[in-house]
Amino acid sequence: MNDTVEIKVPDIGDFKDIDVIEVLVKPGDAVEKETSLITVESDKATMEIPSPAAGVVKALKLKVGDKVSEGTLILLLETAADADARAPQPPQAPATAATASGPSLPVSAPAAVAPAAAAEATGADLRADVVVLGSGPGGYTAAFRAADLGKKVVLIERYASLGGVCTNVGCIPSKALLHVARVITEAEEFAANGVAFGKPAIDIGKIRAWKDDVVAKGTKGIAGLAKQRKVNVVEGVGSFESAHVVSVKAANGASTRIAFEHCIIATGSSVARLPGLPYDDPRLMDSTGALELADIPRRLLVIGGGIIGLEMACVYDALGAKVTVVEMADGLIPGADRDLIRPLAKRIEKRYEAVYLNAKVAKLEPKPEGLLATFEGEVKPQQQLFNRVLLAVGRRPNGAGIGAERAGVAVDARGFIPVDKQQRTNVPHIFAIGDVCGEPMLAHKATHEAKVAAETIAGHKVAFDAMTIPSVAYTDPEVAWMGLTETEAKKQGIAYEKASFPWAASGRARSIGRAEGSTKLLYEPQSKRLLGAGIVGVNAGELIAELVLALEMGADMEDIGLTIHPHPTLSETPFFAAEMAMGSITDLYLPKK
Numbered sequence: 001m002n003d004t005v006e007i008k009v010p011d012i013g014d015f016k017d018i019d020v021i022e023v024l025v026k027p028g029d030a031v032e033k034e035t036s037l038i039t040v041e042s043d044k045a046t047m048e049i050p051s052p053a054a055g056v057v058k059a060l061k062l063k064v065g066d067k068v069s070e071g072t073l074i075l076l077l078e079t080a081a082d083a084d085a086r087a088p089q090p091p092q093a094p095a096t097a098a099t100a101s102g103p104s105l106p107v108s109a110p111a112a113v114a115p116a117a118a119a120e121a122t123g124a125d126l127r128a129d130v131v132v133l134g135s136g137p138g139g140y141t142a143a144f145r146a147a148d149l150g151k152k153v154v155l156i157e158r159y160a161s162l163g164g165v166c167t168n169v170g171c172i173p174s175k176a177l178l179h180v181a182r183v184i185t186e187a188e189e190f191a192a193n194g195v196a197f198g199k200p201a202i203d204i205g206k207i208r209a210w211k212d213d214v215v216a217k218g219t220k221g222i223a224g225l226a227k228q229r230k231v232n233v234v235e236g237v238g239s240f241e242s243a244h245v246v247s248v249k250a251a252n253g254a255s256t257r258i259a260f261e262h263c264i265i266a267t268g269s270s271v272a273r274l275p276g277l278p279y280d281d282p283r284l285m286d287s288t289g290a291l292e293l294a295d296i297p298r299r300l301l302v303i304g305g306g307i308i309g310l311e312m313a314c315v316y317d318a319l320g321a322k323v324t325v326v327e328m329a330d331g332l333i334p335g336a337d338r339d340l341i342r343p344l345a346k347r348i349e350k351r352y353e354a355v356y357l358n359a360k361v362a363k364l365e366p367k368p369e370g371l372l373a374t375f376e377g378e379v380k381p382q383q384q385l386f387n388r389v390l391l392a393v394g395r396r397p398n399g400a401g402i403g404a405e406r407a408g409v410a411v412d413a414r415g416f417i418p419v420d421k422q423q424r425t426n427v428p429h430i431f432a433i434g435d436v437c438g439e440p441m442l443a444h445k446a447t448h449e450a451k452v453a454a455e456t457i458a459g460h461k462v463a464f465d466a467m468t469i470p471s472v473a474y475t476d477p478e479v480a481w482m483g484l485t486e487t488e489a490k491k492q493g494i495a496y497e498k499a500s501f502p503w504a505a506s507g508r509a510r511s512i513g514r515a516e517g518s519t520k521l522l523y524e525p526q527s528k529r530l531l532g533a534g535i536v537g538v539n540a541g542e543l544i545a546e547l548v549l550a551l552e553m554g555a556d557m558e559d560i561g562l563t564i565h566p567h568p569t570l571s572e573t574p575f576f577a578a579e580m581a582m583g584s585i586t587d588l589y590l591p592k593k
């Protein structure tokens with residue numbers, strides 16, 4: 001027996017009376033659940049409305065050009081009475097990844113719950129709905145979200161302290177030390193404006209203790225949040241025994257077997273190493289070593305002009321080290337547009353001992369008085385002695401060494417675990433998130449992916465479909481960018497126009513003595529819709545968030561340029577750039593074209 005059901009426009013957020021621009025089915029068509037029925041478009045977004053049920057289209061109730069809102073009748077669908085979708089369900093709302101297409105984006109069906117095979121689970125010490133391997137920002141977020149959604153969760157971490165790289169030896173301690181650097185350099189540079197504090201008295205032990213305290217508060221907070229949610233934390237190194245059992249080896253040799261319905265791999269990444277360097281010499285540091293702040297070297301060599309290397313260079317420079325940076329590429333922070341890097345490069349060229357581009361370290365030899373670097377490239381002298389060397393040439397994913405093969409989980413040659421939009425690996429009940437599942441290796445990517453994985457496991461219909469993942473170098477000045485870069489646009493032949501607002505015209509930038517920045521917007525030439533943005537200047541990392549939201553909301557130059565921003569703030573700079581795009585700026589004079 002068949003039923004006829006009315007298919008209506010589901011909850012589409014704030015959109016009302018928006019245009020139907022395509023009707024994708026006709027009477028007589030057989031549709032599956034999730035088949036797109038119509039496409040609607042507002043001035044902000046285009047979205048497809050999927051069918052909430054399988055069946056045959058009996059009659060269409062609208063046409064191209066009609067206006068629809070939530071509840072507008074789209075069509076009549078004849079459904080098999082015994083089909084699972086007899087009563088059409090509204091699409092589930094919690095689309096974690098912010099998307100201009102809204103919550104009704106078609107996504108593939110959630111994984112069927114795979115029950116732990118009884119035989120494999122025999123003898124297990126613990127059983128969990130969800131096992132999370134690794135407690136970084138990806139892992140703890142996934143564990144907490146899954147617990148909040150009613151799952152019994154075990155979180156495995158090899159170290160006593162939760163929080164992973166980000167909390168312990170990454171984002172947080174580096175930003176604590178960068179704040180120290182900012183205090184020192186701001187005070188130092190303000191002498192020129194009439195307030196001289198004199199040479200700072202640096203107590204490196206106290207700085208270290210302060211940074212350690214910032215970290216400890218974070219890791220203890222995470223442990224407390226785990227306890228409140230009754231997430232069972234198991235300490236030790238976890239590896240798969242099979243597709244349904246992880247075994248955890250504690251430092252004392254004891255092992256715990258945990259049977260699971262679902263697993264989320266969140267093992268993160270480790271420091272990448274170059275071959276042939278003297279790693280047993282403590283004067284050769286990685287980022288973790290540099291964050292320990294053992295001393296302030298007289299001369300520091302930073303190998304790698306990427307974000308992590310330059311952030312640590314900024315810290316040691318402020319503390320008084322003479323810093324040299326060597327980078328293989330022809331510019332610093334290769335992923336960012338060159339105009340954004342220029343003010344940073346200019347400042348550090350003045351402050352640092354040297355910045356060598358198109359150059360590399362061919363040899364590093366331990367000597368009693370320091371590490372002797374032999375350079376290749378335009379470097380003079382070719383051999384130089386440094387008190388310490390920081391190697392910051394990237395990170396590699398921790399996909400290998402967790403017994404993934406015993407669970408049947410594919411790991412690529414570089415150690416990444418490929419996933420789909422729901423963060424599922426090739427084994428449907430095993431998920432991967434964060435650094436281990438792909439670039440960019442950033443904490444905010446890990447946490448968003450974590451929520452998608454946990455919500456998918458809980459049966460929500462979600463996908464990771466963020467339009468952009470912003471990047472920030474917390475250097476001095478900061479550099480931040482999101483969406484399309486000019487370099488990418490040129491490479492891919494994407495048409496764009498740009499408006500670049502110089503901070504020299506910002507009253508706030510001038511009043512804090514940092515007018516070297518700029519804020520650049522890239523937009524579509526016709527619609528003037530935002531495509532991407534880049535900011536260089538103090539607090540660029542805070543300012544970029546507005547533009548990420550603007551991109552996700554499909555904002556155009558008028559949306560940004562007609563939004564009243566408080567004066568005088570650096571937050572006005574995207575607004576001024578948008579006014580430049582609109583031709584209405586009065587804070588600058590732009591000659592008529």
Ligand SMILES: Cc1cc2nc3c(=O)[nH]c(=O)nc-3n(C[C@H](O)[C@H](O)[C@H](O)COP(=O)(O)OP(=O)(O)OC[C@H]3O[C@@H](n4cnc5c(N)ncnc54)[C@H](O)[C@@H]3O)c2cc1C
Pocket residue numbers: 133134135136137138139156157158159163164165166167169170171172174236237238239266267268269287288308398401402433434435436441442443444445446474
């Ligand atoms: C110096 C530095 C500064 C950074 N600054 C920033 C920043 O400002 N902003 C930003 O977004 N990102 C920053 N990052 C990157 C950021 O730290 C990572 O992207 C983020 O930590 C990744 O999170 P994750 O959960 O994927 O993995 P991780 O944080 O790497 O956590 C993985 C966890 O898994 C554990 N683990 C691994 N294998 C096992 C196993 N077999 N058994 C048990 N436990 C295991 C590890 O011990 C670790 O605790 C920085 C990184 C560094 C090194």
